[in-house]
Amino acid sequence: MLRSPITALARTAPRFARGYAKVAPIAVSRATSTGSRAAGTIKTDQGLELKTDLQKELGGKGAHHNPEELFGAGYATCFLSAMGATHGSLHKDAKPLPKDATVEALVTVGKDAEEKIPGFLLAVELKVHAAPLKQIGLSDAQIHKLVEESHKVCPYSRATSGNIEVKLSVV
Structure with missing residues (x-):
């Protein structure tokens, strides 16, 4: 039996109400x-x-x-912005991120490898380019910490958390 969209929404609303914050639009x-x-x-x-x-x-x-390309563009840009904000809070006296700081998003569309989930799924790999960050004096350890902390505050990372596979790498 098919459910009407209104019924489906009504049944999922309480779960969302318990687990998600209401957004005050900016x-x-x-x-x-x-x-x-x-x-x-x-x-x-x-x-x-x-x-x-x-x-x-x-x-x-x-x-x-295609939608994956556009999602990747949004995610990479948002993550780069989160890196800028995070860098400022981690390294208050450091130079700002350089203009050539780069995040590359590879968005994969595919099927569940274990065939447990029907339909198509997404996966993302975010590649943070280390060279521009090293030019402002960040060590490998500092770059990795920056990436990990940025992932915690990036709105796209928060939206995808627990929903799709996201791999972070420094290249």
Whole structure:
């Protein structure tokens, strides 16, 4: 028997009410997707307009953007911002993060390797580039601590915690 969306929402609301904080909005961003993942358009209020396409591995042409790429862009940028804030609190007298500080996100779409969960799943690897951080005097140990502490405060990391596999690496 199928449940109506309202019934499903009502049954999950108490779990969310117990486990999640209510957000007091500071800023809201909008992205609108029309069409389909395979042949659609994404628009933002700031004028960004992107065409979407399936990756070649999923049967598409791979000629345009895809949700995983956009999620990765958001996650990498957010994580870099968290690193800047965390660096400032860990090293109050240190130079700020350099302009070429880099976080690369590899977002994988796939199936559960153990076949216990149906449908598609995501996994993310965040690669923090060490060279720019070493240029401001951070040691390997300090870089690793920065990455670990940033993961605790990054909003994307908090949103994905316990939901998808996230691997952190320093390269």
